[in-house]
Amino acid sequence: MISYKLISRLALAFVAMLGVQAAAQTIAITGGKVYPVSGPPIENGTVVITNGKITAVGVNVPIPAGAQRIDATGKTVTPGFVNSSTQLGVQEVSAVNDTRDMSARGKDNIAAAFTVWEGLNPNSVMLAPARKEGITSFVVIPTGGLVAGQAALVDVVPGTTTDMIIRAPVAMVAEIGDPQQAGVGSRGELIVKLRELLDDTKFFRTHRDAFDRAQTRPFAASRLDLQAMIPVIEGRLPLLVTVDRASDIDAAMRLAREYNVKLMISSGAEAWMVADRLAASRIPVLTGAMNNIPGGFAALGQRQENAGLLRKAGVAVALIGNAGGGDEEAFNVRNLRQEGGNAVSYGMIWDDALRAVTLAPAEFFGVADRIGSLQPGREGNVVVWSGDPFEFTTRAEHVFVRGREYNEKTRQDLLIERYKSLPSTHNTPRP
């Protein structure tokens, strides 16, 4: 982890140096209703971005000479949105195998060493549509097996994967609701298998020399997987568990307590049933507000009020797409704001919903010092919305990532331009 942090910091410094000509500018967004998220909203506020970073937020903020001014009067200014459950960049067309890079074969359904971001394609055409609708950062999540691999949090910026990374890894991902996928016969056996992995990791951690001399018993996982699990048992890297059934969430909590693992719940259809205990254990939940279907025996209690009820009980919540359909992990990552609106519609306080798509995920993944709020020193990830960001009639009018405004045409924009007026023949329209 340390090495990745270091690499990403060096890379950022490098990009900052390179970008001096292109992005060394000052932007002042004035007159809008500013939601810093880390503090109360500011009417008629100003946000100043200098050299890619936010340098001032407030009222009566002096505007540096030569700043590019953006009049946000009557508009809403928020941190860029963070979608914390995506396969953006590792899945272009999900039914085209050649474009799917979110899963590892691993060994015996354990792929802890898998660093999904190594396969991330910064040139994916899925990135621009997301950014166009205010998504400035996302978590790329590996899927499949029992332990799927490690997740990364990246910004939607051009360049290399290294340029994009804010932090990697940000979590170890496991899926514990599905024994079949985990390669075991039942839920109980799945927990046994996880326990064996954690035990072996503990042992491996203190007996590496013996392991290298081939003087240890065989382990449940490969050397690389055990190595990757060490930050998890040291409590430095959260274990993000995809799980729905209340009893499975409970099992995950027991295991986390036993091994002192920092737990996060993803999907969590029935998390509302154990909300008080999740709150008491300070376990965050990533869930959505657009699914109420008992879509399996593990999700009989699925309901749209889940996020609101969890919040009410004091659980920290990040909103993610959870209804399936339409490629919500890639092309429709952009619908996070619809998730926010529905969360509000089903009981979440509006400010909490905004937090759940900005600062909350930044906190969960340990990057709140970089993104998720409008404060001096944070990355210039800022969106100017024409109104309430959760409402359909609202548009993301200006999207800044690390201080640079993006308004390039998406692939969809180009198609619309081509076909907006159809010729009288069936020839393809020409410009």
Add this chain to the structure above:
Amino acid sequence: MRAFLCVLLVGAAACASAPSQTTTSNTPARDSTVADIGRGGTSTPNADPFPSTYVPFPARTTVIRNVNILTAAGPLIRNGAILLQNGKIAAVGASVDAPADALVIDGAGKYVTPGLIDDHSHLGVYAAPGGNALSDGNEATGPTTPQVWAEHSVWPQDPQFPRNLAGGVTTLQVLPGSANLIGGRSVVLKVVPGRTVQAMKFPGAKYGLKMACGENPKRVYGQRGGPQTRMGNVAGYRAAWIKAQEYRRKWDKWNSDHKGDPPARDLGNETLAEVLRGNIFVHNHCYRADEMAQMIDISHEFGYKIRSFHHGVEAYKIADLLAKEGISGSLWADWGAFKMEAIDAVKPNLVLVDHAGARAIVHSDDPSGSQRLNQEAAKAMEAGAEIGIAVSEDQAIKWMTINPAWALGLDDKIGSLEAGKNADVVLWTGDPFSVYSKPEKVWIDGALLYDRQDPSEQWRTDFELGFVPFNRN
């Protein structure tokens, strides 16, 4: 996404070991008298063997006053009123006269719309909680299965039905899946609690025929005897229609002269012949513009009409052709890019189709999306505004009401708020195109069947009892 892929792929999994079957055997008719041929007599051997037993639920005369009304038949009526009486819309306007005993609902700040209609649903045939036991939407034992009827797969206790009703949906077309070139008959259902599927069937509704283009059939059958290619798909449709023409000819002749024994009955060809006679509507799953144009040519070759292209993510590329042919587009607002034939999806698709003068329909193909057809429409409206094509709420409401009603051939009964039509009505907490609005009350044929404020008016399926905590509101 997981659930969605399941619907598409499950057919392949379910029939991996099943033998390929490309022809259906002709079963000789047991009897040869006209009397035994049954209801519908001369047009088809047995037109309505599973008749609707739907009876409207008890209804109270109800007037909603001081409410904004999107009628789908004219401009928004602000602070108007609507009277539901004897299962019908008795009056709608700036004000209405109501009998003294009518239940009066104050709709201040709220909206009324027609009951929403989703013309692309798999509720009941891919029922929750899912799994193989409830996977009944694709008869993927052969690429051409016009002999199957979706209603024979519908589980009336699917817990997705009441959730759909709570989303304001009062009428559904339940279709077979898209594994097959010709997937079978659809069924039109009222979203009502029924002990049997017949009790949910919309009386008098025409059947639809599900057809599918492109990737799905060739993926499912590519390694199992074909079709393996798009050209194989087209050959498959044409071969089926050639047989259907022959079948129809024989039966039409016999129906007119009753000479000798009637021809042998064949379930699949009965359905296809009814399509050729114009009595069953074709609902064609098709993504790409070029393939839609080919399907239109096939319809010309055999003399049937395509009522609607479903999914049609490239409908905007041939919106003029759809308008000319009188074919509606049953579309998503923003789904796309999950397979090759979906990569050119654009958000204003609905708007561009509407703008070209074709009927645009918001459909779901998804038990979650079906609960938020209003939100899907709102997303498309905004995408239209962004490219300079403003769509009014008066127009957009049609995408989920009168236009799908037309696609089902029911636009004389449902789909708009006009005197004499069925009282399928939704009272919304606010503007239905806002993310913050939800259906508050839903009536079907004048009967209140959902009330967000009153749990006793919230339908729970048998499955939910005990299994599912009562938690909806």
